Amino acid sequence: MRKKPHGPAVPLIAVDRKGEKPLHRQIYDAFRAMILERRLHAGQQIPSSRALAAELGISRIPVLDAYAQLLAEGYIESRSGAGTFVTSSLSDQFLSARPAVASVVSDPPSDAISRVSRLLPLEGTPWFLGSGAFSVGQIAYDHFPFRVWSDLVTYHARRVRASSMNYSDPMGSEEFREVIAAYLRTARAVHCEPSQIMVVNGSQHALDLSARVLLDPDSPVWIEEPGYVFLRHVLTLSGCRLVPVPVDSEGLDVAAGVKLCRNARVAYVTPSHQYPLGATMSAARRLQLLEWAHSSGAWIVEDDYDSEYRYESMPVASMQGLDPGSRVIYIGTFSKTLFPSLRLGYMVIPPALVSRFLAVRQSNDLGPSHLYQAALADFISGGHFTRHVRKTRQLYAERRNALTAALRKEFASEIESSQMEILGAEAGMHLVVTLPPGLSDQKISARAGKEGLWLWPLSAAYAGANVRQGFILGFGGTKAEEMPQQVRRLRKAMRR
Amino acid sequence: MRKKPHGPAVPLIAVDRKGEKPLHRQIYDAFRAMILERRLHAGQQIPSSRALAAELGISRIPVLDAYAQLLAEGYIESRSGAGTFVTSSLSDQFLSARPAVASVVSDPPSDAISRVSRLLPLEGTPWFLGSGAFSVGQIAYDHFPFRVWSDLVTYHARRVRASSMNYSDPMGSEEFREVIAAYLRTARAVHCEPSQIMVVNGSQHALDLSARVLLDPDSPVWIEEPGYVFLRHVLTLSGCRLVPVPVDSEGLDVAAGVKLCRNARVAYVTPSHQYPLGATMSAARRLQLLEWAHSSGAWIVEDDYDSEYRYESMPVASMQGLDPGSRVIYIGTFSKTLFPSLRLGYMVIPPALVSRFLAVRQSNDLGPSHLYQAALADFISGGHFTRHVRKTRQLYAERRNALTAALRKEFASEIESSQMEILGAEAGMHLVVTLPPGLSDQKISARAGKEGLWLWPLSAAYAGANVRQGFILGFGGTKAEEMPQQVRRLRKAMRR
Numbered sequence: 004m005r006k007k008p009h010g011p012a013v014p015l016i017a018v019d020r021k022g023e024k025p026l027h028r029q030i031y032d033a034f035r036a037m038i039l040e041r042r043l044h045a046g047q048q049i050p051s052s053r054a055l056a057a058e059l060g061i062s063r064i065p066v067l068d069a070y071a072q073l074l075a076e077g078y079i080e081s082r083s084g085a086g087t088f089v090t091s092s093l094s095d096q097f098l099s100a101r102p103a104v105a106s107v108v109s110d111p112p113s114d115a116i117s118r119v120s121r122l123l124p125l126e127g128t129p130w131f132l133g134s135g136a137f138s139v140g141q142i143a144y145d146h147f148p149f150r151v152w153s154d155l156v157t158y159h160a161r162r163v164r165a166s167s168m169n170y171s172d173p174m175g176s177e178e179f180r181e182v183i184a185a186y187l188r189t190a191r192a193v194h195c196e197p198s199q200i201m202v203v204n205g206s207q208h209a210l211d212l213s214a215r216v217l218l219d220p221d222s223p224v225w226i227e228e229p230g231y232v233f234l235r236h237v238l239t240l241s242g243c244r245l246v247p248v249p250v251d252s253e254g255l256d257v258a259a260g261v262k263l264c265r266n267a268r269v270a271y272v273t274p275s276h277q278y279p280l281g282a283t284m285s286a287a288r289r290l291q292l293l294e295w296a297h298s299s300g301a302w303i304v305e306d307d308y309d310s311e312y313r314y315e316s317m318p319v320a321s322m323q324g325l326d327p328g329s330r331v332i333y334i335g336t337f338s339k340t341l342f343p344s345l346r347l348g349y350m351v352i353p354p355a356l357v358s359r360f361l362a363v364r365q366s367n368d369l370g371p372s373h374l375y376q377a378a379l380a381d382f383i384s385g386g387h388f389t390r391h392v393r394k395t396r397q398l399y400a401e402r403r404n405a406l407t408a409a410l411r412k413e414f415a416s417e418i419e420s421s422q423m424e425i426l427g428a429e430a431g432m433h434l435v436v437t438l439p440p441g442l443s444d445q446k447i448s449a450r451a452g453k454e455g456l457w458l459w460p461l462s463a464a465y466a467g468a469n470v471r472q473g474f475i476l477g478f479g480g481t482k483a484e485e486m487p488q489q490v491r492r493l494r495k496a497m498r499r
Numbered sequence: 500m501r502k503k504p505h506g507p508a509v510p511l512i513a514v515d516r517k518g519e520k521p522l523h524r525q526i527y528d529a530f531r532a533m534i535l536e537r538r539l540h541a542g543q544q545i546p547s548s549r550a551l552a553a554e555l556g557i558s559r560i561p562v563l564d565a566y567a568q569l570l571a572e573g574y575i576e577s578r579s580g581a582g583t584f585v586t587s588s589l590s591d592q593f594l595s596a597r598p599a600v601a602s603v604v605s606d607p608p609s610d611a612i613s614r615v616s617r618l619l620p621l622e623g624t625p626w627f628l629g630s631g632a633f634s635v636g637q638i639a640y641d642h643f644p645f646r647v648w649s650d651l652v653t654y655h656a657r658r659v660r661a662s663s664m665n666y667s668d669p670m671g672s673e674e675f676r677e678v679i680a681a682y683l684r685t686a687r688a689v690h691c692e693p694s695q696i697m698v699v700n701g702s703q704h705a706l707d708l709s710a711r712v713l714l715d716p717d718s719p720v721w722i723e724e725p726g727y728v729f730l731r732h733v734l735t736l737s738g739c740r741l742v743p744v745p746v747d748s749e750g751l752d753v754a755a756g757v758k759l760c761r762n763a764r765v766a767y768v769t770p771s772h773q774y775p776l777g778a779t780m781s782a783a784r785r786l787q788l789l790e791w792a793h794s795s796g797a798w799i800v801e802d803d804y805d806s807e808y809r810y811e812s813m814p815v816a817s818m819q820g821l822d823p824g825s826r827v828i829y830i831g832t833f834s835k836t837l838f839p840s841l842r843l844g845y846m847v848i849p850p851a852l853v854s855r856f857l858a859v860r861q862s863n864d865l866g867p868s869h870l871y872q873a874a875l876a877d878f879i880s881g882g883h884f885t886r887h888v889r890k891t892r893q894l895y896a897e898r899r900n901a902l903t904a905a906l907r908k909e910f911a912s913e914i915e916s917s918q919m920e921i922l923g924a925e926a927g928m929h930l931v932v933t934l935p936p937g938l939s940d941q942k943i944s945a946r947a948g949k950e951g952l953w954l955w956p957l958s959a960a961y962a963g964a965n966v967r968q969g970f971i972l973g974f975g976g977t978k979a980e981e982m983p984q985q986v987r988r989l990r991k992a993m994r995r
Binding site: 027028031035038039068071072075076077078090092093115116117118119120121123124125134140141142144145147149152153156157160161163164165166167168169170171203204205207208211215216217218219220222233236237239240241242253268283284285286287288289290300302315316317319320325342343344345346347356358359361362363365366367368369370371372373374375429 | 523524527531534535564567568571572573574586588589611612613614615616617619620621630636637638640641643645648649652653656657659660661662663664665666667699700701703704707711712713714715716718729732733735736737738749764779780781782783784785786796798811812813815816821838839840841842843852854855857858859861862863864865866867868869870871925
């Protein structure tokens, strides 16, 4: 006959000896739930491990394990000589006040999140992240040298050493930065040393870091009007004051900027291929902008996002290379030349700012991951990058030609009568087509998105109210022979 | 006899027909330099392409190419009928004022960069990024299942499709988030759905995103004192007001926090294993903290950076799982369980905040890269992760035991007399040893770093002035049999 244990009443615990959960976990979970649900009160005594084991008819070991865990986490406390008790300091108020529902989805009160994050738009944009015809940022995936690339990734994945698994240089791997510096000097006429190169997670990351290093809340900042919507978002997060400066066929209108706000701290520009309208900033404007920056102590951020693709002439030299005084922060990306999910870009930082950027970057994410840096360094120094860019430049030129030809044919009378215009087709992987009066690009884009036609509305690229209606049409991901058909779909979408 | 060309004087250009640089580039570079250096003046006429080609004795084609480029970039302009001229609007002032030296390294004036970035320390910490004995954050690299891992990486590197090269979900891949959610529910008692998981570039990135979503400049924020130095940096960048709250053997002293600043907007805590002192936050304190957060509308950020490694009991359940009202943002990382250069972590976001975090993350870097997410999803769902954690838990327990034994032996009398203490060895991959009075941890650390002994000074973990001297000793990367010798080196470093 089993001896009835003395002591406190044993709570009802059902243990399942054949269950998946180990016994000690079952006991731990049961006690924790009883305490949290107030079936056991603060200060209440619980049975000794011996008594509970006897009651449950199990070995004492799982009970001891469960009690040890409950003790370690502070749900129970043992008082020497007296026994084991539910921790007396457990907050009864909170336990009784716990709502039954685990998660209530409602907008948080406005004072519970940051003001700047509240300014960012939350609505989905139907034309974003689509990968069909005309989606901006799409590349010729099927022409990518998969074999070479995956061989390099595989090689480095197999060649893992402790040093490549450890935290690495927050600026990026030295080898990769040397390769980037050599490429930029040759191909983009950028003045740089590897010590100025920072490897980042795409050009968006570089824009963000630059805003955090350079801008205070309320700092005035020149942005191109129209411009890149995600630049506006990242600047919104910094709390700075946006000064939209109009662009024309020579790029940013520097004189207009000076009139609007001479003392801006930074000018964000896309001189090689203005986004989205496509102008190349003229030499006169470049020198004027540099002059302004030098005389007023401002910085220039040059986002050179797609300069590798230029069809009528050689790639335009970088603006950074014209600047003798280190006022330019230069940004580039591999999202266009290789592929977007790589998430790799770089910036060239003026020597005086390198340590500031480094400190901010370490606070942000410590540094870039290893593998892709190693593979890409080899890809570039092995000549594959230049070869791929040369090959795709021709390919994108064909796609561009096919698109403009199809647009000129399909919209012949509108273009003839200047009701529609094709802009910025000399470079990059997108062009702009403007709309005849009376049409709303956002309405058409929303409709077209439902049918897999991705039309970035031009009007969304404007910060101010004085907008033009049109579409930013990506042509990188659409085959030349499909262009006529896709342009007919575009025409249909516009008609409804 | 060659016909002498009429027209403007031909500038002196030396072209090298056998040079590496193509002829058109040589001509372009020469003209650009002459214009920028004012050897050719704004408005000055330049020779016709025919004349220049004749003068140089080369074909006209490279000259035409170079002129086209100079025209495209706006250095020259053609006036119909009259010929070609250096662009008249080029800014003469700037050209003449250009300093000769390309880069002057000097600290930028204080009004030219953001106030918050100026607050970040720039000096190098000799104990950071070292990978020898006692370096914090080091793992047992040689016990990592290289083969399985690189097979998975290779598999996914070879299986590239357009969808895996394109911009992907800014929250992280759906498959990976499902795997993470399942793991967290089972192993960490986290309440979550995949829709709440955001894949980030390590836990530092998650801390940063949380600060940007939740904090305004001057928002009061509780941080643990002592605490994680890189958390302080990221909060400094947000401009918030730090409220250091003391920790004791039960973790953050909630009552002290309430007394210091009841209306803090966020509390940043490490409940599983307080960094650096190692306390596990007791159940009473957890409930008290949750109660405070609910009653005051504050958020709790739970940084669960190394909870997988616990030696005396099962891993402590997450605090997030105790919270019925979604006030907790939960952060985890693979830097400890796998390896740091992976740069992968995750956060579990309260449903009401998901869209805000998403908007901020898109502005920051658009989203995570593809390959490692795919490989790691397979690694976890294939059971390799759990197996690796189980194996390394035992390994780290041995290393921990060896370290504490060596410390107790080497510093027997100091520990006996309570002049030194060993703290927080129950979990994780580091412990703290405090120093006898009169010793400066930072001085010793600076000396020891030169000899490859990486001692994180405990005093640097304090935000306030009331600091304890000691070392945060990482033991993850040092073999058990080497511990006695390394502890002897530590003793030597302390003696000098």
